[in-house]
Amino acid sequence: MSGLSCRRVIVAGVGLHPFGRFPEKPTSQMAEEAVQGALENSGVAFRDLEIAYYSHVFYQGASPGEKLLGSFGLTGIPIINVENACASGTTAIWLAYWAIATGQVERALVLGAERVPRGPVAVAAEDDPRRFIGDDHMMARYALRMRQYMTTYNASAQAIAGVAVKAHRNAALNPYAQHRKAFTLEEVLQSRMIADPLTLYQCCPTSEGAAAAVLVSEDARKEGNGAPAVYVRGAALTTERFHSRSIDNPDSVEAAAREAYEQAGLGPDDIDVAQVHDAATIGEVLRIESLGLVPKGEGWIATQKGRTELTGDLPVNSDGGLLAMGHPFGASGIRMLHETVTQLRGEAGLRQVNGATTGLIQCSGAGGVCTVIVLSR
Amino acid sequence: MNYTIVYRAPSSWQGQVPYALGAVELLDGIAVTAEIVDCRFDEIRIPMAMELTTRVGGHDSLNNPIVVYKWAPASPRTGGTS
Numbered sequence: 282m283s284g285l286s287c288r289r290v291i292v293a294g295v296g297l298h299p300f301g302r303f304p305e306k307p308t309s310q311m312a313e314e315a316v317q318g319a320l321e322n323s324g325v326a327f328r329d330l331e332i333a334y335y336s337h338v339f340y341q342g343a344s345p346g347e348k349l350l351g352s353f354g355l356t357g358i359p360i361i362n363v364e365n366a367c368a369s370g371t372t373a374i375w376l377a378y379w380a381i382a383t384g385q386v387e388r389a390l391v392l393g394a395e396r397v398p399r400g401p402v403a404v405a406a407e408d409d410p411r412r413f414i415g416d417d418h419m420m421a422r423y424a425l426r427m428r429q430y431m432t433t434y435n436a437s438a439q440a441i442a443g444v445a446v447k448a449h450r451n452a453a454l455n456p457y458a459q460h461r462k463a464f465t466l467e468e469v470l471q472s473r474m475i476a477d478p479l480t481l482y483q484c485c486p487t488s489e490g491a492a493a494a495v496l497v498s499e500d501a502r503k504e505g506n507g508a509p510a511v512y513v514r515g516a517a518l519t520t521e522r523f524h525s526r527s528i529d530n531p532d533s534v535e536a537a538a539r540e541a542y543e544q545a546g547l548g549p550d551d552i553d554v555a556q557v558h559d560a561a562t563i564g565e566v567l568r569i570e571s572l573g574l575v576p577k578g579e580g581w582i583a584t585q586k587g588r589t590e591l592t593g594d595l596p597v598n599s600d601g602g603l604l605a606m607g608h609p610f611g612a613s614g615i616r617m618l619h620e621t622v623t624q625l626r627g628e629a630g631l632r633q634v635n636g637a638t639t640g641l642i643q644c645s646g647a648g649g650v651c652t653v654i655v656l657s658r
Numbered sequence: 659m660n661y662t663i664v665y666r667a668p669s670s671w672q673g674q675v676p677y678a679l680g681a682v683e684l685l686d687g688i689a690v691t692a693e694i695v696d697c698r699f700d701e702i703r704i705p706m707a708m709e710l711t712t713r714v715g716g717h718d719s720l721n722n723p724i725v726v727y728k729w730a731p732a733s734p735r736t737g738g739t740s
Contacts, residue, residue: 405670407719410715412716413671413715416691424679425661425679428662475665475666477662
């Protein structure tokens with residue numbers, strides 16, 4: 282996906298339904314509120330959309346996107362259901378971006394809405410023997426990576442747990458977040474053990490929620506709400522290559538980052554605020570390294586020094602991230618887009634990163650999927 | 659090798675909880691991840707010679723037993739890998 286002569290793409294509007302648990306509220310209602318928010322925020326009418334993508338992981342019947350969007354009108358447009366594990370939302374954004382950049386459509390909608398069941402997350406299908414080997418457990422895999430990281434770089438569990446303290450502190454400033462309560466490092470380390478050394482507050486919750494965005498070509502942009510235009514500058518989607526899983530091996534995050542930076546004509550030093558896949562505390566540490574935001578082996582040090590705080594030189598997961606904002610799989614990538622657009626417009630209120638003009642989104646998914654999207658004002 | 663003790667498991671897991679999960683590196687550098695059996699948690703060491711074994715890991719929806727691989731401490735006879 283390079284070497285094309287591409288049109289510029291703008292995120293015209295974003296909408297969000299709070300993340301959390303909403304037992305009384307159907308998924309369709311959360312989706313409607315997010316879509317309504319994105320339409321109003323963009324100034325684009327539903328009837329003017331030319332394509333829509335619905336990202337989700339958990340089964341909600343055949344063609345759920347058609348059903349969810351039907352209440353807005355039957356306009357005959359292509360509606361595509363997207364499933365790519367935790368990277369489903371960013372995969373939908375990637376598809377919408379390229380549909381507009383290559384001139385297929387002028388206006389696209391992305392929607393993620395989901396209810397994730399409670400309890401530790403496994404990914405193998407029913408009757409898949411991998412369920413019984415012991416490694417079909419996302420947090421157990423992160424625990425192994427954390428132990429390997431700690432050994433390789435002599436990193437402390439306390440420093441890595443600091444990611445969760447920072448995430449909850451940011452979420453406390455975010456009315457849409459699932460966990461709006463700050464925790465001390467002691468509370469994070471002493472919460473229930475899930476898979477040693479990962480404690481409960483170092484693992485993202487399972488969540489319900491919805492997020493939506495309207496992307497448009499530069500030509501199709503209306504003035505909207507008068508906010509500054511936020512451009513998608515690069516969007517890359519990769520999967521794993523075969524290699525031994527040594528911690529120093531280049532991974533799918535590095536490949537996606539390289540491609541997205543190249544498209545954008547920007548590098549890691551240009552990024553003012555980043556939303557990365559912190560399903561577990563160690564996930565954020567590993568990914569800020571793979572993205573080149575900090576050198577290899579120094580993610581835990583950057584965390585310990587406060588560089589990733591809202592007030593640091595490299596704010597990461599400014600809205601609380603998966604750890605505290607919550608993680609309704611299909612909605613998470615679009616939630617990251619919501620936060621990035623809000624930050625780059627200067628509308629983030631108490632969690633505003635001063636002077637942010639460029640932002641980055643990184644989402645990983647089971648199966649070695651990785652998406653990186655670079656945006657700027 | 660590397661390992662973790664898992665205290666909370668997904669509902670699809672039919673084995674005991676807690677359990678030990680080991681990532682054991684083969685001689686060519688590839689790591690294979692599986693439950694460590696036949697070993698108390700406090701007996702696990704890094705490095706530790708391991709060998710692959712098989713177990714009935716659970717039953718499918720038709721109640722057929724499903725045989726999968728697991729790691730176990732290497733017997734002196736085989737030597738194992740760590």
